[in-house]
Amino acid sequence: MTEATPVQQRKPLTTAQGVTIQPVHTGKQLAQFIDFPHDLYKDDPYYVPELHIAQRDLLTPGKHPFHKHSTLQLFLAWRDNKIVGRIAAILNKNHNEFNKANDGFFGFFDSINDEGVAASLFQAAEQWLKEKGTRTMIGPVNFSTNETCGLLVDGFDSPPVAMMTYNKPYYLDLIDRQGLQKKVDLYAYKITEDAFNDKALKMMNLLKQRLSQRGVTIRNINMKDFKAEAERIREVYNAAWDKNMGFVPMTREEFDYTAKDLKLIADPDFIQLAELNGKLIGISICVPDINQILIKIKRGRLFPTGLIKLLTGRKKINSLRVMVLGVLEEYRKMGIEACFYGSIMEKGLAKGMKWAEASWVLEGNEMMNRAVEHINGKVYKTYRIYEKAI
Missing domain, CATH: 3.40.630.30 (Gcn5-related N-acetyltransferase (GNAT))
Known part of the structure; x- marks a missing residue:
């Protein structure tokens, strides 16, 4: 479902926070990755579910043309036999070529309101990106600014419109605590x-x-x-x-x-x-x-x-x-x-x-x-x- 990796990298990693980070490599895991937000936001009146078939194709090599030139790795966070978060580490080679940069990206981030879970997810994404030789992590971006991107930081009182993102307000604290700094704000009028x-x-x-x-x-x-x-x-x-x-x-x-x-x-x-x-x-x-x-x-x-x-x-x-x-x-x-x-x-x-x-x-x-x-x-x-x- 994502880039092929050595066997040792496929094994789940249990962090100091009691969180198990699992790289996504099977169809079942991909379905769990796509479905996690539905459970997280089930009581939120402003949450708009992505179409499952569209998300599956987007994240599957051979389905979406992004995968012809670039790569990513999806991760799930587990605690007590329950999924508590997800993230994607993204290497967009066309972005780096065009911008003469050495950037990595994170996207598809969702988590319960728990700093340990968020820290474990970002550590996994950072490690994967470091192994790819990148020096900066930017996001949330899914897969580039041509697709959905940005964390909602103001305007939580209505649903997002077509192809715009949505998240809970506590995401701001979770991301700030991971040492990430503002790069740019995007306005919706x-x-x-x-x-x-x-x-x-x-x-x-x-x-x-x-x-x-x-x-x-x-x-x-x-x-x-x-x-x-x-x-x-x-x-x-x-x-x-x-x-x-x-x-x-x-x-x-x-x-x-x-x-x-x-x-x-x-x-x-x-x-x-x-x-x-x-x-x-x-x-x-x-x-x-x-x-x-x-x-x-x-x-x-x-x-x-x-x-x-x-x-x-x-x-x-x-x-x-x-x-x-x-x-x-x-x-x-x-x-x-x-x-x-x-x-x-x-x-x-x-x-x-x-x-x-x-x-x-x-x-x-x-x-x-x-x-x-x-x-x-x-x-x-x-x-x-x-x-x-x-």
Whole structure:
């Protein structure tokens, strides 16, 4: 299920805290790894279970393209014959190549509120990463900033939206006590329906007219030519985000894998492309908040009733996540981003959406933070990525 290791490394390790750390190597252990959060959060009204089949494929070599260039090791923590925590140690070789770094990552961290359990898990992850020659441990990141990442540190009073993380407040103490320091915060903005008014509509239309005079047009994605559109989007995505902290370009296979999943829930009215004389220069990707359905699917199982909930619940979704919004560097400050946001709100209101989340935005990305604040977006959740020299 994870990278092959010598026999001695496969043996469980009992720590001084009375915790047994077990490397995950079998299908049964992988299922236990995926299911542990369901038990930990069973009484939490804001917890959204991940779909079991999606998590299984994500973590299985041969299923997800990440495993073609990189590797990881999953660990389970046991005490008194009961699973009490989990963690993944991740070596993302593409990240290190692109960023000329020597970083390791941790992800998929969950634990009971016990410092001994957390310490045992992080010791196991650190040791594995040290053996791989890395000098820094960064996380939580699952597997890169292109997937889910960040620890929720503020905004525990509502469920996460699609493809965002959630955790209990006590995780902050557990991680702080392991010597990890803040690397960067990520903001999630809430934009409500009252943020869009006649003034905003007039401004958007004026900007579109000015852009049109300069040869820039904005259109919806062509779902009939999805494969070709996705490849063009990938090229802009990898170019527009290449200077962001910790960014790693997505391989064609990784992007296709993600695009295939997004296509299942996508509404073409919320995937917009900005073109200059036919050249793609900006993208905006919003997805319906599928978590409003997933929160009702017990333990992330589609059968026997989960699939029915998934198929019938989409019409009741009343919010969006603005997941990707960016423009190639040389075409920024033209007003394209503002037109994207304005169009999202206009179409969202027409389709009965009550609010949207724009996430995530790096705390140091002044241009994007100003753009969201300009349309009355308010930071309502904050996520954090940590780091530690090892």
